[in-house]
Amino acid sequence: MNKILSHVLAVLVFVAFMVYVLLQQAAFLDFGRLQGYEWLFVEGIINTIILSFIALVGSMITGFLLFLISKSKFELFRAFDTVFTEIIYGTPLLVMIMIMAFVIGPAFNIYQRAFMGVTGLIVYITPYMKNIFRSAFSSITDEQFMAMDLFGFTSYQKYRYIIVPQVVRILMPPLMNNFSLIIKGSALLNVLSVRELFYAHHIFKSTTYATVVALMTMWVLYILITIPLSQFIRYFERRWSL
Numbered sequence: 001m002n003k004i005l006s007h008v009l010a011v012l013v014f015v016a017f018m019v020y021v022l023l024q025q026a027a028f029l030d031f032g033r034l035q036g037y038e039w040l041f042v043e044g045i046i047n048t049i050i051l052s053f054i055a056l057v058g059s060m061i062t063g064f065l066l067f068l069i070s071k072s073k074f075e076l077f078r079a080f081d082t083v084f085t086e087i088i089y090g091t092p093l094l095v096m097i098m099i100m101a102f103v104i105g106p107a108f109n110i111y112q113r114a115f116m117g118v119t120g121l122i123v124y125i126t127p128y129m130k131n132i133f134r135s136a137f138s139s140i141t142d143e144q145f146m147a148m149d150l151f152g153f154t155s156y157q158k159y160r161y162i163i164v165p166q167v168v169r170i171l172m173p174p175l176m177n178n179f180s181l182i183i184k185g186s187a188l189l190n191v192l193s194v195r196e197l198f199y200a201h202h203i204f205k206s207t208t209y210a211t212v213v214a215l216m217t218m219w220v221l222y223i224l225i226t227i228p229l230s231q232f233i234r235y236f237e238r239r240w241s242l
Helices: 002-024 038-070 075-089 093-107 113-138 142-150 155-192 197-208 211-240
Strands: none
Touching: 038 075, 038 113, 038 155, 038 197, 038 211, 075 113, 093 113, 093 155, 113 155, 142 155, 155 197, 155 211, 197 211
């Protein structure tokens, strides 16, 4: 009961704060100005989810490849992993997106800024995905491999019944966390005029000059995407915890 009461009180504090802010901004809160622009925000939501999913899948592939490189017997490959990871960790996401779109892309005669922006997002998330794979596969201990050999498991049986189920259970929560981070990070693609949710807010604000309405609408829509996702992650962690 104490836990439930604490959460209720926390929600009430947040609600009270937002009510105060909205009352102070009441003169600028004409949500009727959204009429006729609904399509703009719907398009923004759809594009945000699609681009984020593409970045998630792309970074999973590159993250797994980087994980394999980090496990290579060749020192040069492991050195590449170290240098690449340090460069990404030291680069802000916005800088990475702009470098990909305005420097690296044109160097290879690629001028599709949206494509290069998403590529920048994929490159940025890659080392974080690598760490997820490293944690997942490190959960398979030498004792488990010895037990599988002792019971005469074939390679297929090892992966089908032991390795894959265990790795997937560990992978899913952090993968979904990264998906949430990608969705929020995709807002930076607006600098390339990619028609995602933040860009939709920018167009609406520039057209109607309803800054407060535009910001509140965008904020609520991001929350409607990310909070259900975070709740799903918590459910998955409870349901499939090892």
